[in-house]
Amino acid sequence: RKEVEQDPGPFNVPEGATVAFNCTYSNSASQSFFWYRQDCRKEPKLLMSVYSSGNEDGRFTAQLNRASQYISLLIRDSKLSDSATYLCVVNINNNDMRFGAGTRLTVKP
Amino acid sequence: DADVTQTPRNRITKTGKRIMLECSQTKGHDRMYWYRQDPGLGLRLIYYSFDVKDINKGEISDGYSVSRQAQAKFSLSLESAIPNQTALYFCATSDERYNEQFFGPGTRLTVL
Numbered sequence: 001r002k003e004v005e006q007d008p009g010p011f012n013v014p015e016g017a018t019v020a021f022n023c024t025y026s027n028s029a030s031q032s033f034f035w036y037r038q039d040c041r042k043e044p045k046l047l048m049s050v051y052s053s054g055n056e057d058g059r060f061t062a063q064l065n066r067a068s069q070y071i072s073l074l075i076r077d078s079k080l081s082d083s084a085t086y087l088c089v090v091n092i093n094n095n096d097m098r099f100g101a102g103t104r105l106t107v108k109p
Numbered sequence: 110d111a112d113v114t115q116t117p118r119n120r121i122t123k124t125g126k127r128i129m130l131e132c133s134q135t136k137g138h139d140r141m142y143w144y145r146q147d148p149g150l151g152l153r154l155i156y157y158s159f160d161v162k163d164i165n166k167g168e169i170s171d172g173y174s175v176s177r178q179a180q181a182k183f184s185l186s187l188e189s190a191i192p193n194q195t196a197l198y199f200c201a202t203s204d205e206r207y208n209e210q211f212f213g214p215g216t217r218l219t220v221l
Contacts (some may be wrong), residue, residue, distance in 0.1 A: 004151070008149070032208050034208070034209075041215075042214070042215075043199060043212035043213060043214055043215055044152070044199075044210075044212050045212070046209045046210070049208075049209075087151065087152070091208055096154070096167075097142075097154065097208070097210065098168075099144075099151040099152040099153070100151050101149055101150055101151040102151060
């Protein structure tokens with residue numbers, strides 16, 4: 001079993017749609033959690049950290065469920081520019097970041 | 110100017126050749142990392158370093174070595190390249206206080 005698992009997609013949605021991605025992790029001792037965005041042939045960039053209480057940044061909302069060991073990312077009012085691959089990242093301890101394989105999103109006009 | 114740079118950006122080489130990938134950063138971070146990315150597998154950690162005297166193996170260090178020449182420079186070597194080392198390689202840095210990683214633009218390596 002992979003340490004961090006994501007639905008690879010692709011998710012194809014129209015502009016304005018709401019889309020949600022889930023990610024599960026296997027190590028219950030994991031300490032911190034993130035969503036990164038990666039555009040085609042580019043480097044990953046931090047989208048947002050995920051806090052225990054859940055957090056929101058504009059159209060993006062991240063949730064953490066430690067009991068079930070999953071995190072989620074919700075994107076509201078999708079834009080064409082949201083098309084990218086979204087990487088779930090789990091910090092196992094301070095030294096060890098584990099990346100999911102990514103979920104690909106395409107937003108269409 | 111980019112904060113994290115990698116050279117070369119693309120490289121095609123033959124089996125058995127020695128290859129060095131270089132990474133430089135101007136962010137002033139102590140922590141540096143090397144990852145490889147393969148389709149369907151996500152990024153996997155090869156080596157990381159928390160300062161110039163510290164080198165640690167990551168998830169998939171076999172077949173690779175690293176050198177931390179200075180705070181700003183961290184190089185990755187493939188002593189004898191093999192075709193399954195064909196991948197996209199990323200260097201990253203992070204601050205000790207925060208976990209955000211800043212990535213270089215990547216090096217696309219093809220081993221024939």
